[in-house]
Amino acid sequence: MSEPSTAPAGGCTEPPTALSETEAEALVRGICFKTGPPRRLGVEVEWLVHELRTPQLPVTPERLEAAYAALRTVPLRSALTVEPGGQLELSSPPAASLTECIGTVRADLDAVRAVLREDDLALAGIGHDPWHPPRRFLREPRYDAMEACLDRTGPAGRAMMCTSASVQVCLDAGYEEPGPLGHVRRWWLAHLLGPVLVAAFAHSPMAERRPTGWVSTRQLRWAQIGAGRAGGPVLDADPRGAWARHVLDAPVMCVRQDSGAWQVPRGLTFREWTRSRAPRPPTREDLDYHLTTLFPPVRPRGHLELRMIDAQPGDDGWIVPLAVTTALFDDPEAAETAYRAVKPLAERAHGHTAPHNPLWTDAARYGLADPELREVAVLCFTAALAALPRLGATAAVTDAVSAYRDRYVARGRCPADDLLDRLRGAHRPGKPTHGKDFRP
Template sequence: MVTPRISYAHLLATPNPKHVDSLLSFFENGRAQRGTGGFGVEIEHLPVHNADDTAVSYYEPNGVETLLLRLRPYYDESKEYWENGHLVGLARDGVSVSLEPGGQVETSIGILHTPEDLNALYSRFRQEADPIVAELGWRFVAYGYQPKSSFADIPVNPKDRYDAMTSYLGRVGQFGPCMMRCSASTQVSIDFVDEHDAIAKMRIGTAIGPILAWYFRNSPYFEGRINPYPLLRQRMWDYLDFQRTNVIPGLFDQRFGWEDYAIDVLSTPLMFADLTHTPEALESGATAKELHRAAFYENAGDVYPDRELNSYEINHIISTHFNDVRLKNFIELRHWDSLPVERAERLTEIVASLFYVPANRIRLESYFDGLREEDVLEAKANIQARGRDASPYGQPLDFWQEFLGIEGILVDVPGDPAHPDVFQA
């Protein structure tokens, strides 16, 4: 007997068929344009003062805005992103620099053809940025959470969407403001060749993500104290807003496909509507605030016109979902804390081995054949409850270290009272 798929969003709002077709075309174009074998890596950095390790804000004198302004000469002027009169993004071939809500500085790097390519592009960014931040009196920290500051001490940057997200996420879950203002991550993106390949990779990524997160955990602190959670990032996202986080509903049903994912995304309230690239809104003379507005109860069909969506609108709609694994015109694996580049490169090597080496891929698909959404939720809870004594999917962590080819990875996190302050190379 096949377990029926349940998505309560579908009972509340039926997405516009033209919007569904738009997302399906978007996924198909990703397949056609990218093929397979490439990577994208995003590393978010926590800016902290040298004097006391507290967070550096966007607005303060010699803060994050000053860094971006001084980095401008290194980037393509035509690709700058400004909002409300403030610079919030830079880009050039191979690298873009953007901001998370609390002023975290994100570098998006790719397309990479081997994991080793990461270091060259990333090193150039750091060679340009580090002397500037040193002169400004602060530095970048690669942790999953601010070491000293509380979310209450950090203002959001000038993007309008972050005001709306603060109002929304601060009321629906436990950790919205914490995640927005203090957390930082490493994300790895991979390609897919068709719908079947994409769904299979999304299932594998969802299943093994929490296990890899254990070996690449890097959050010794939470709200100025020792972090009590084995996997802080997972804890924050899982308890944030279940309709847009955690495991994609229905992913492990064998009938699941791109259309199911599109319907789920389009049926969920947007939180925030971005109409800055919607011609009908621009032609209507809408004000800046009307082009950027909260959409707490409105889904895409309520906000966007009855036509095919453009790529900007599609990317915005998908960006309001934060599942463990996210489908765009590539697959985004989102489980991991911010990491130093050496560890990010090692993570990318492991992802490459598991997803792009046919023998490893077949082995994973065979092992997880018949896996259910409930099994993934149980594995996550097992790691959170038992830490190093966990047995996700019924197997001890030593088994997974060998099975996933991650021998010699992080053993202990500095600052965690449950573990010595040592690392293993």
């Protein structure tokens, strides 16, 4: 589930055809929701890379580059990419089952960790780097333009690019017809369940060694980027139309050039670009690229990409959000239970786009300390646990979800609370405060 290619096919040298506003809207409507029976799923796991023994020390760019060069020689089934700040991402191929998806990614992660360990490096599953300020590792025209664009709204963009990590769950869009697995219901479920997932899996309470006052600082940073870039459309009964309008009315991040720096226009929407045709006429390839520069919490790319979950602690922590989310979307009984559980949350989100509404804000700030979110999370985890055996999940996966529910959800806690407890313990009078006292 990698980014779409914008390279010309077959070595064609003919100039690309300009795209009209009507053509652009039709293309978006046609590609954003590919409907049919939910059969495939995938996961994208991002990780911070840190020193194996002293994670609070920054890793030099030279060591990162050497480690990544070694990783490129390792055969993996998942796509391995490097994020702007040096974070690693593994994107699974579409899998036919939860068990297949977990097995593929787990094997690839084992191989990646073995290579990093040889250079005394390790992966950290945490939603926002708790130690270091943003520092860009990749120097490419795409990221130069992204940084210039996002800097206009403040420092949150650089934090998102360079210090954040997530677990992104990818699911089929669902049936064309109505019902628990219909694409309209799944679109609504994703946006109302999203804050519950933020709260239940919040794991980023710090930045630059200090608590931020938010259990998901990563989600806060996304909201700070702005609704045009990181928001979604207001929910209505026509997801295709709503998303197409959102895409065309979203600001263009950059106009790519064959050579030199890419242009970063100010306030130019894609709709306006199709009308003005300046600084050059937009093409189908420009529309494809524009879609990759929008970062809503739920992104339709033929399938649904749920982007709101913080990276999780432990080698296998990513499995729990993957399993829970898959169960709540792909098992008809669990999907119906989840939809009924989250439906009352709509009042707190009414009239606002995700994640720029009180529901998402409360989830990122308070996590499951919010009583309503805690109640819904308990219902959803219980439904997921009942559904996992029906989806063929192993006992180990079901046991991991059950343990997570008991440790966190039932107690109104999230992994961020563990980090904060550890930090408060490290700062008790008479106790040393070395970096090793605080580890994600």
